[in-house]
Amino acid sequence: MTQYAEGITAEIVKEHGINDEEYAVILDRLGRAPNMVELGIFSVMWSEHCSYKSSRAHLGKFPTSGEKVIQGPGENAGVIDIGDGQACIFKMESHNHPSYIEPYQGAATGVGGILRDVFTMGARPVALMNALRFGAPDHAKTTHLVSGVVAGIGGYGNCVGVPTVGGETNFHAGYNGNILVNAMAVGLADTDNIFYARGAEPGQPIVYVGSKTGRDGIHGATMASAEFDDQSEEKRPTVQVGDPFVEKKLIEACLELMATDAIAAIQDMGAAGLTSSSVEMADKGGIGIHLDMDKVPQREANMSTYEMMLSESQERMLVIMKPGREDVAYDIFKKWELDVAVIGETTDTGRMVLTHKGETVCDIPVAPLADDAPKYERPYFPPEARAQLNAKDIAKPDHMGDILLKLMSSPDMASKAWIWKQYDRHVMADTAASSEDPSDAAIVRVHGTKKALAITTDCTPRYCFADPYEGGKQAVAEAWRNLTATGADPIAITDCLNFGNPEREEIMGQFVGCIEGMAEACDVLSFPVVSGNVSLYNETNGVAIPPTPAVGAVGLIPDMDQRAGFGGMAEGNILLVVGETEGAMGASVYLKEIEGREDGGAPLVDLKTEKAHGDFVRDQIRAGRLTACHDISDGGLACAAADMALASDCGIKLAHEPEADVPMHGFLFGEDQARYLIAAEKENAIAILQDAKAEEIPVQVVGLAGGAAITVNGAHPLELDRLRAAWEGWMPGLMDKLAEAAE
Amino acid sequence: MKSAVIVFPGSNCDRDAHDAIEKVTGHKPAMVWHQESDLPEGTEFIMVPGGFSYGDYLRCGAMASRSAIMPAIVAHAATGAPVLGVCNGFQILTESGLLPGALMRNAGLKFVCEKAKLTVENANTRFTSHYEGGAELIVPIAHHDGNYFADADTLDRIEGEGQVVFRYGNNPNGSARDIAGITNEQGNVMGMMPHPERAVDANHGGTDGLKLFESLLGSA
Numbered sequence: 001m002t003q004y005a006e007g008i009t010a011e012i013v014k015e016h017g018i019n020d021e022e023y024a025v026i027l028d029r030l031g032r033a034p035n036m037v038e039l040g041i042f043s044v045m046w047s048e049h050c051s052y053k054s055s056r057a058h059l060g061k062f063p064t065s066g067e068k069v070i071q072g073p074g075e076n077a078g079v080i081d082i083g084d085g086q087a088c089i090f091k092m093e094s095h096n097h098p099s100y101i102e103p104y105q106g107a108a109t110g111v112g113g114i115l116r117d118v119f120t121m122g123a124r125p126v127a128l129m130n131a132l133r134f135g136a137p138d139h140a141k142t143t144h145l146v147s148g149v150v151a152g153i154g155g156y157g158n159c160v161g162v163p164t165v166g167g168e169t170n171f172h173a174g175y176n177g178n179i180l181v182n183a184m185a186v187g188l189a190d191t192d193n194i195f196y197a198r199g200a201e202p203g204q205p206i207v208y209v210g211s212k213t214g215r216d217g218i219h220g221a222t223m224a225s226a227e228f229d230d231q232s233e234e235k236r237p238t239v240q241v242g243d244p245f246v247e248k249k250l251i252e253a254c255l256e257l258m259a260t261d262a263i264a265a266i267q268d269m270g271a272a273g274l275t276s277s278s279v280e281m282a283d284k285g286g287i288g289i290h291l292d293m294d295k296v297p298q299r300e301a302n303m304s305t306y307e308m309m310l311s312e313s314q315e316r317m318l319v320i321m322k323p324g325r326e327d328v329a330y331d332i333f334k335k336w337e338l339d340v341a342v343i344g345e346t347t348d349t350g351r352m353v354l355t356h357k358g359e360t361v362c363d364i365p366v367a368p369l370a371d372d373a374p375k376y377e378r379p380y381f382p383p384e385a386r387a388q389l390n391a392k393d394i395a396k397p398d399h400m401g402d403i404l405l406k407l408m409s410s411p412d413m414a415s416k417a418w419i420w421k422q423y424d425r426h427v428m429a430d431t432a433a434s435s436e437d438p439s440d441a442a443i444v445r446v447h448g449t450k451k452a453l454a455i456t457t458d459c460t461p462r463y464c465f466a467d468p469y470e471g472g473k474q475a476v477a478e479a480w481r482n483l484t485a486t487g488a489d490p491i492a493i494t495d496c497l498n499f500g501n502p503e504r505e506e507i508m509g510q511f512v513g514c515i516e517g518m519a520e521a522c523d524v525l526s527f528p529v530v531s532g533n534v535s536l537y538n539e540t541n542g543v544a545i546p547p548t549p550a551v552g553a554v555g556l557i558p559d560m561d562q563r564a565g566f567g568g569m570a571e572g573n574i575l576l577v578v579g580e581t582e583g584a585m586g587a588s589v590y591l592k593e594i595e596g597r598e599d600g601g602a603p604l605v606d607l608k609t610e611k612a613h614g615d616f617v618r619d620q621i622r623a624g625r626l627t628a629c630h631d632i633s634d635g636g637l638a639c640a641a642a643d644m645a646l647a648s649d650c651g652i653k654l655a656h657e658p659e660a661d662v663p664m665h666g667f668l669f670g671e672d673q674a675r676y677l678i679a680a681e682k683e684n685a686i687a688i689l690q691d692a693k694a695e696e697i698p699v700q701v702v703g704l705a706g707g708a709a710i711t712v713n714g715a716h717p718l719e720l721d722r723l724r725a726a727w728e729g730w731m732p733g734l735m736d737k738l739a740e741a742a743e
Numbered sequence: 744m745k746s747a748v749i750v751f752p753g754s755n756c757d758r759d760a761h762d763a764i765e766k767v768t769g770h771k772p773a774m775v776w777h778q779e780s781d782l783p784e785g786t787e788f789i790m791v792p793g794g795f796s797y798g799d800y801l802r803c804g805a806m807a808s809r810s811a812i813m814p815a816i817v818a819h820a821a822t823g824a825p826v827l828g829v830c831n832g833f834q835i836l837t838e839s840g841l842l843p844g845a846l847m848r849n850a851g852l853k854f855v856c857e858k859a860k861l862t863v864e865n866a867n868t869r870f871t872s873h874y875e876g877g878a879e880l881i882v883p884i885a886h887h888d889g890n891y892f893a894d895a896d897t898l899d900r901i902e903g904e905g906q907v908v909f910r911y912g913n914n915p916n917g918s919a920r921d922i923a924g925i926t927n928e929q930g931n932v933m934g935m936m937p938h939p940e941r942a943v944d945a946n947h948g949g950t951d952g953l954k955l956f957e958s959l960l961g962s963a
Contacts, residue, residue, distance in 0.1 A: 154854050158885065159795040161755020245753050245798025337752060422854045424885040426938070427793075429759040432946045436857075445946060560946055 005033040012036075016043035022374055029368040037305045037354065037362045042369065044272035044310060045279060048536055051373035054502035055534040058512055061519045062529040068491050069528055075196055076117040076268065078530025079189075080492050082556050086446065087191045088453060089123035092131070092184035092496045092552040094535035099181040102239040103148025107181050108156040109242040112314050114185040115160065116268035119251050120317065122195040122258050123187025126428060127444045128157045130167040130183050131457040131496070131550040132419075135176035137411050137734050142171070145179055146419075147735065153183070154422040159244035160251065164423035165434040166442035168457055171411040174465075177540030182496040184552040186455055188446060195258060200265040200285035200320040202348035206278070207326060209333050209340045210250050210316035213274070214299035216240045217312025227501055227539045246315040246338070253336040254317060260332075262325035269316040275309045277318040279352065283370040285320075288349035293356035297339040305356045320346060380508030386466050389591070389600030391583030391666025400638070400668055401718030403594060404710065405726055407635045407669070408642050410593045414730035432560065433486070438567030438647030440482040440631050441553075445560060452563070454488035454555040460634070461546040463602035466587040468510045468547055470602040472517025477605045477673060479553035480525050481631045484614040485676060487563040487621040488555030493522065495532040495551050500544025502536045510547040511536075518549060524607035527553070564621045566630035566640075566677075567647035573627050573705040574685035575652060577637060579613050579675030580698045583666020589635045590669040603671050610674040616697045617676050625684040632675040637702065638668035640677040642710060646724055648679075651707035653714070664712065679705060744960050746772035746788040749816070749832075751807045756793035756830065756940060763940035764790065767956035777810040782819060788959055789816055793830030793885075793938060803846065803888045804834030813839055825869055825959055826932045830886055833924075833934030842927055842934045843901060844893035849886070850917025856885040858948070859937050860912030861923055865905045868926055869962035870933045873954040880951040882937035884915060889936040891918035891925075901925055909935055 004010070013023055016039055026034055026042050034042060044050060052059065064072035070087055071079035077091035095110025115125050130153055135142045157164045162185070217240035257263065265285060267277040274296070282289045293305045299313070321329060326342055333340035347353070352369070354362035397403050407413055420435035430447055433439035441456040458479040464471030476493065483490040495518065500507040522528055538545040557563050569575075585591055586600025620626055628648060632640045641652050656664045680688055685701070692699035709717045746768065748760045757774065764772045772790070773783040782789070796807035807813075820826045820841055828836035836842045849855055858881050866876040874880075893901070898919055901907055909924035916936070924935030939952030 151853070158854055158856075158887075159753070159755075159798065161794060243798065245795060245800070248755065248795070248798075249752050421856055424854070424856050426856065426883045426885060426941045426948055427755055427759070429762060429941055429944070429947055431948075 002033055005035045008036060008039060013039065016040065017047060018043055022046060025372060029372060030364060037309060038364050040306050040310050041275050041362065044275050045369040046373050049271050050276055052534055053374045054376050054378050054536060056375050057377050058515045061515055063519065063523050064528050064530065066526060066528045069530055070191065072528065072530050073532060076120045078492060078494055079121065079194060080530060080554065081191060082446065082451065085191050087189050087194060088186060088554055089118050089121050089189055090184065090186040090494055090552065090554055091117050091531040092182055092494045092550065093117065093533040094496050094498060095181045095183065096178060096498065096535050096538055098239040099149055100179050103145050104152040104155065105239055105241050107149040107152030109240045109314055110181050110183045111153055111156040112242045112244065112247050113270050114183045115162065115247060116270065118185040118187040119254055120195065120266055120268045121189065122193050123189040124255060125162045125185050125187040125251065126430065127186040127442065127455055128162050128164040128183065129442065129455055129457050129552060130164065131459065132167065132169045133175045133180035133461065133548060134171050135179065136173040137171050139173065139176045143735055143737060149181055150419050150422050156242055156244045158424040160248045161427045163425050163427050163431050163434065165425055165431055165444060166455060169416050169419060170461065172461065172546060174546040177543060178538040178545050180498050180538065180545065180548055182550045184457060184494065186453060186554060193258065195263060195266050197265055197267045197281050198284035200281050200287060200346050202287050202346050204264050204320050204323055204346045205326050205342045206289065206291065206344040206346065207319045207321050207329050207340065208296060208316065208343045209319060209329065210338055211243065211246050211313055212297040212299040212339055213308050213311050214313045215303065215307055215311060218307060218310045227537045240312045240314050242314045249336040249338055250315050250317065253332050253338055256332045257329055260328050262321055262328040263319055264322050265320040267318050269318060271312065273310065273312050273316065279366060279369050281318065281320055282352065282366045288347035288351045288366060289344060290347050290353045291344035293354055295341050295343040297341055305354055305361045378502050378508045380505050380512050382509045382513055383468060383506060386586065386599065386601040388584065389586035391585050391663050391670055394585055394595060396663055396665050397594065400664065400712050400716035401710065404638050404642060404718050405723060407589055407593055407639055408723060409726035409730045410589065413589060413635055413639060415728045416731060417728065418731040418735055433565060437565060439565040440485040441488065443486060443557065443563065450560050452557040452560050454483045454486045454557055456482040457550055457552045458482060459548055459550040461548045462587040462598065464514055464547040464549060466600065467602040468513025469517040470604055472514035472549055473521040473605040473607065474602060474673060475549055475551045476518050476521035476525065476527060477607065477610045478633055479551045480527055481614060483553055483555035484618050485564065485629050485631045486557065487618060488557045490525065490527055490553060490555040492528050492530045493551050493553045495529060495549060497532065497534045498538055498545060498548040498550065499536050500539040507544055514547055514549045521607055525611055562622045564626050564629040566628045566644045569628040569644050569648035569650055569679040569705050571650055571706045573679040574682055574701060575703040575705060576678050576685060576688060577675055577700050577702050578617055578678060578697060579672065581637065581662055581667055581670055581672050581675065583662040583670035584672045585666065585670060588669065588671045603673050605673045613674045613676065613697060616695060617678065620688055625688055626678050626680050628679040630677045632677055633671065636669040636671050637677060642723060644677060644679065645710055645720055646727065650705050651709045651720060652703050652705055653707065654703040654710065654712045656713055668712065744768045744770065744787050745785050746770065746790065747775045747782055747786045748772045748790050748792055749775050749777065749812055751777045751796035751810060753796045753798050754792050754794035756938065759940045760790045760792040763943045763956060766943055767953065768960050775812060777807065777812050780811050780815060782815050786819065787824055789819060789826045791828040791832030791835050793832055796831055796835065804831060804838040807835045808838035817841060820932050823929060823931050827870065828934040829938055829940065830936055833936055834888065836932060836934045841932050842925060843897050844891055846888050847890040847892050848888050849890050854887040855915050857915060859884045859915055861909045861937060862912060864910050865908045868908055868930050870955055870958055871908055872961060873958040879912065881949050882939055882951055883941045883948050884937045886936055889916040889918065891922045893919060904928060908933060909937065
């Protein structure tokens with residue numbers, strides 16, 4: 001057997017990201033050398049992005065089933081049961097590499113792609129979220145990237161008319177060379193009308209709908225599976241260009257088609273476009289496919305099969321229809337002025353056959369593309385354990401108000417209104433709480449009911465870097481806590497696992513540690529993983545990002561009238577902390593912003609405690625006893641109190657027991673887990689304390705609402721006006737520099 | 744009151760408009776596709792909803808204003824019947840000549856979504872009769888091109904004729920004279936950038952938009 005087909009060299013194989021071992025498998029499965037088209041197809045299907053070759057061995061550790069899980073990982077998105085015959089369908093996905101190279105289009109198409117994953121399954125998208133990580137605020141590229149990414153997310157989401165209701169944004173020098181843009185979409189469907197990639201049978205027409213295929217995005221999946229170097233900006237042509245107007249029409253047309261019972265299987269064309277959508281449906285149906293490339297709607301002249309199969313042009317779907325029902329699709333898609341074409345049919349051969357201009361240009365078995373994709377047990381070693389760091393080990397500052405001001409106006413804590421004001425948060429008229437509102441999770445009503453979805457994204461990369469296992473646990477626990485703090489029952493999560501180069505043992509160690517910690521938390525909290533995405537090689541010139549396993553979580557509020565936020569505290573309310581405070585300072589915001597250090601162990605998460613405390617708080621919310629509820633996380637009690645005071649426009653008099661074992665700065669800024677700050681009227685506070693005693697939940701009175709400042713033991717004042725100005729002012733101040741530079 | 748909501752490709756507030764009208768009037772409005780050339784028999788009130796008709800390509804509202812349904816809307820307006828355009832609907836109504844002026848890119852050049860403070864400048868219109876003159880409202884805005892512009896003579900004229908119906912409390916987009924909503928000379932066609940249909944529910948956006956639909960119902 002010749003090693004290489006005509007026109008192919010070892011160099012070309014290498015450029016396709018296929019190593020010698022993988023190439024040998026291809027030769028074996030085909031029994032001959034692949035041609036250029038076939039090589040391209042193997043290249044994208046076996047890329048890290050599509051095949052999960054470095055991560056599959058560990059993803060199986062996640063609990064993925066549960067009473068409310070209708071569909072776990074493996075389909076376009078996860079599906080959970082929210083009662084009354086309704087399902088919530090959601091997923092989070094990364095668009096990191098393209099967003100760094102071309103921030104507007106990279107972020108925009110990230111939103112478009114994740115929306116398609118959700119409406120492909122029959123859901124009407126009802127909410128978008130995003131988790132963003134940028135480099136240091138003073139890094140030369142940061143403001144440019146922030147500006148482009150935010151405009152791109154808004155430009156796409158606003159136009160398709162799906163509200164962008166929440167998210168999170170971090171800044172850290174570890175992301176200077178690789179930003180993270182993780183977008184999450186949430187949709188609603190009827191449980192009896194959900195669509196899958198599986199279900200196709202031989203002899204069914206394959207219908208292409210949506211935009212035409214162009215030369216954009218060729219090899220995007222391969223790019224997203226490699227490290228960056230100084231020449232990475234030359235990869236701009238591999239970034240796709242989005243058209244949210246077409247996406248909006250595609251959503252409406254697909255939902256119309258889905259109401260007709262004409263579909264056998266459906267898949268969006270995302271990464272690796274026509275290749276992965278057709279291969280996945282064929283593989284899941286155990287069938288073959290034949291595509292006539294001449295029939296593919298093309299944007300440009302003289303496109304080759306290689307280009308068409310690898311293009312990542314946006315806003316396209318592939319539908320396998322029930323025979324004889326093609327007209328139904330034609331009528332609907334013509335009405336919406338979208339391209340529609342029968343481009344092939346399913347077969348019983350188990351082979352992928354492509355013909356173009358009268359010639360067979362590809363003829364390969366389907367199974368190896370999906371099933372024989374490489375799976376690596378990459379070697380790893382766990383990072384060195386770091387010692388816990390307590391407030392007692394750190395010098396006590398003089399003025400707590402000054403410290404609080406500094407923390408609340410630090411990059412990660414300051415108001416992100418500059419960002420979320422650019423997102424339409426209200427379209428669809430079901431947003432009960434979004435980024436602008438004092439709520440630990442976004443709240444989106446289930447249309448026409450009194451139920452609501454609570455949605456959050458969470459991850460604390462500082463903790464994951466300090467201790468991947470505890471950090472992984474904490475990411476899941478914080479998401480669970482945020483949902484709980486609104487009164488929701490947490491149901492399930494999606495994840496977006498962002499890491500560096502898995503071929504390095506320490507990076508693989510971070511990856512495995514985070515997964516094992518997350519899995520443990522999901523298990524104890526009955527919070528299964530139903531969908532997700534892995535983004536590796538977030539690394540430039542050998543420097544990796546901090547490990548960032550972003551969690552997107554969904555819960556259900558059974559009755560909109562029984563929920564909590566943190567803006568309802570009023571003068572005279574008693575403030576209580578649920579949970580124990582020991583003054584954990586390792587990898588804390590305080591340590592970074594005040595001491596300029598990032599050492600110490602991550603705070604430990606006791607999952608059983610987490611669950612007990614959360615269940616207690618949820619019961620109190622539903623009993624209607626709280627005026628405000630806020631989880632305690634970054635920046636500790638004082639920052640949670642500051643959020644509550646700003647949102648409620650009411651000061652807080654905090655009280656710290658001078659004889660306490662925990663020093664004042666530990667009490668105020670320690671990041672111990674499993675804690676909530678709650679506010680209640682006096683009688684309710686007494687009832688809460690009685691319940692806590694009976695249920696053996698540690699609850700402590702920490703202050704009283706009133707005045708126009710935050711004080712501690714009557715001293716250390718921070719006036720709310722001053723706090724608000726600093727908190728609101730940081731981000732506009734940063735971004736104005738960009739505007740000035742442009743002038 | 745028999746209502747119709749016009750749907751263009753790219754409209755995305757059509758369902759919100761439908762639900763708000765149904766909530767207040769008790770009747771489901773007809774959803775009228777842009778390629779129709781006639782309105783349903785007996786239509787009294789037409790709402791042109793927000794969104795990104797035709798993706799805002801060319802100019803916001805420009806292509807929609809040339810669509811098949813537009814002559815029917817113009818003819819309907821000429822009978823004195825009420826027509827309301829919100830956000831992209833406002834842009835479509837100015838592009839079609841039913842309302843004076845134009846909506847340009849926001850002065851800050853960015854999309855702006857916030858709960859805007861409005862003042863009712865004229866409570867003697869069929870859209871605002873249930874409000875008190877000078878009432879302050881909170882109504883959400885969400886747009887990239889809401890910067891109202893007209894030449895000075897036109898602005899003077901519409902101010903003089905009471906055609907300025909809503910003004911911003913804290914101008915979010917650079918609109919001339921803080922104008923947020925206007926009517927035509929006859930007072931039966933109104934355009935506004937803020938979304939009253941997003942302010943008809945205490946659980947979402949507040950209820951300050953309710954009276955607008957109630958005024959319409961009362962005037963029908």
